[in-house]
Amino acid sequence: MISLGITDILSKTGFGASFLTNSFLIYLTIFHVRKIHGTYKQMIVYFAISGILLTGLEPIARPFCHNFNGSLIYFSVGTLDLPQFTVQLILSIWAGFYLQTISFISIQFYYRYLCFFDVKKAKSFGGLKSVLWIGYPLIIGASYSTFIFLFSMPDTYSDDYMRSEIFEVYGLEITERPRFDVVFYDAEGNIRIRSLCFTVSSISMITVHYIVILYCGIRMHVNMKRELKKFSAPQRKLQRQFFHALIAQCSGPTLFLVLRAAPVLLTPIISPIVDISVSWRTGWFYSIVGLYPPFDSIAYMVIVTEYKKVIRS
Structure with missing residues (x-):
């Protein structure tokens, strides 16, 4: 249980760092930064608020994950006296919120991509149509939350499959923990449809969202010199800084969000096929998710000169 206590410290540290850095970024963006305006300013504020909410929920939810052979369990190690549901x-x-974060990063990349290649379409992100790019990540996040309830609610078979493993590794009785279970194969070796879904x-x-990020990022990088000629000298410098900030935003989710999902989601499928026994505390990956929002905000303020000027003044 010592290791689980460390995750509590990490999640609270992540929230504290996220709240301070993102609040500072919001303050600078709204009240001091002048060269960034319109849709992109709204996106910066929106993303900073989302980061605070993501890290703020983590100390309450205390999410942890464990991969065991052809299964995974996503459960809470929190101690709050709340009903399981x-x-x-x-x-x-x-x-x-995790999926919402990834989807919104893809929207940011697509918007910057349009600013380079189709300014007319980029302008459509403003005004009343801003509801679309604000609403889309919310829909993605809500959909994923719904899928979790539809396809990974625990049942007798999944609990029995995981019970001894969870007790042996964590000293916890599985039915006493708020949890979601995914057991990919049944006792006969057939794929369980819910887990597949x-x-x-x-x-x-x-x-899908990560492909959008990569495609837009690569296209902007390859064509940057040519497309920047459309802008004035000051705007060229600012657009180049925006692109470098997006690259940092791309490396951030790759490290903190996307790479950590691969072993968690793929192991239940692969380990029975290759006949490898697995007992991994993959919940440690969740502990670093909370570090992404402050990393992103600090990187943005360091890269974009407008913020550095305001901070120094």
Whole structure:
């Protein structure tokens, strides 16, 4: 249980760092930064608020994950005296914020891509149509939270499959923990449809948005010199800084969000096929998710000169 106590410290540290850095970023963006305006300013504020909410839920939900052979369990190690369903709801909302974060990063990349290649379409992100880019990540997050409830609610078979493992590793009785279970194969070796639906939906939602990030990022990098000629000298410098900030935003989710999802989601499928026994405390990956929002905000303020000028003045 010592290791689980450390995750509590990490989650609270992540929230504290996220609250301070993101609040500072919001303050500078709204009241002091002048060269960034319109849609992109709204996106910066929106993303900073989302980061605070993501890390703020983590100390409450205390999400942890364990991979055992052809299964995974997503459960809470929190000590709050709340009904199991309430904590399950908080766990699903936290996971929804995780997907919302990835989807919104893809929107930011797409918007910057349009600013380079199709300014007319980029302008459509403003005004009343801003509801679309604000609403889309919320829909993605809510959909993922719903999929968790639909496809990974625990049942007798999944609990029996995981019970001895969870007790041996963590000293916890599985039925006493708010949890979601995914056991990919039944006792006869057949694929469980619910688990297949959860895995496919999770991998698809992450992969599609990450492909958008990579495609837009690569296209902007390859064509940057040519496209920057459309802008004035000061705007060229600012657009280049925006791109470098996006690269930092790309490396951040790759490290903190996307790479950590791969072993968690794919191991239940692969380990029985290759006949490898697995007992991994993959919940440690969740402990570093809370470090992404402050990393992103600090990187943005360091890269974009406008923020550095305001901070120094």
